[in-house]
Amino acid sequence: VLSPPASLIVSPDRSQFYEFESVTLSCEVQGNSVGWRVVRNTSRGILSECHTDWGKQQGSSCTVSLIPSHSGVYWCESGSGEHSKAVNITVLSYPASLSVSPDRSQFFEHESVSLSCEVQVNSAGRRVMRNTERGILSECNTDWGKQQGSSCTVSLIPSHSGVYWCESGSGEHSNAVNITVHGMYTNTIY
Structure with missing residues (x-):
């Protein structure tokens, strides 16, 4: 053969x-x-x-x-x-998608961002997760963000830079979004 x-x-x-x-x-x-x-x-x-x-x-x-x-x-x-x-x-297709509002990947500290899990099927138990650049894996509502339903509002600081996604209780993932948070320059001369 x-x-x-x-x-x-x-x-x-x-x-x-x-x-x-x-x-x-x-x-x-x-x-x-x-x-x-x-x-x-x-x-x-x-x-x-x-x-x-x-x-x-x-x-x-x-x-x-x-x-x-x-x-x-x-x-x-x-x-x-x-x-x-x-x-x-x-x-x-992903069973869910993470939408970012405002729709950007670069932010400055103290800006607020809303991360929402948009789900094709049953939306129960969806949570916003992140893995920071330091490798710390956590979900919204632990020590960052305010969870409301399947959305998470975050007042950003530089250590929030990392990868964000939605996850179901059974472990299904959405797309991942990389978010970078830049520090404000306090010594800028105008």
Whole structure:
């Protein structure tokens, strides 16, 4: 039995992803690697190659920031029509999304921000979580923020910089948002 002339390597090595995750698809080729490209056929039946309207091509690799319509079958193909085995990739929508108001990622200390969990299905038990740059994991209402339903209002200080997301009691996550809080410059001369 002849092995295929190329393999499609998926990194991270999974077949199921959430929207906004990034995946790298690489053609690992026996022998000459010139002219290989990553091709896909979406679940809507749209056949296309990397860097047409999706993905960023680098050599025989393709990096994709995923959205649900990217679900489909992916493989490597050479200019002469040889191809690797196909890999089926499914992209799921988050069961919830974290919205930030005002909609920014950079803030100054003493500004107030509202973080809300917007949920597709049952919203019970959603809480806003964060992991600060110092690696401290905690939920709103512990020593930061004021929880109201599935929203959290925070009066920001620089140590609040970090990654924020929504989480359910069963451990489902929303997208993550990176927030940076800058200190005010008290010695500025006007």
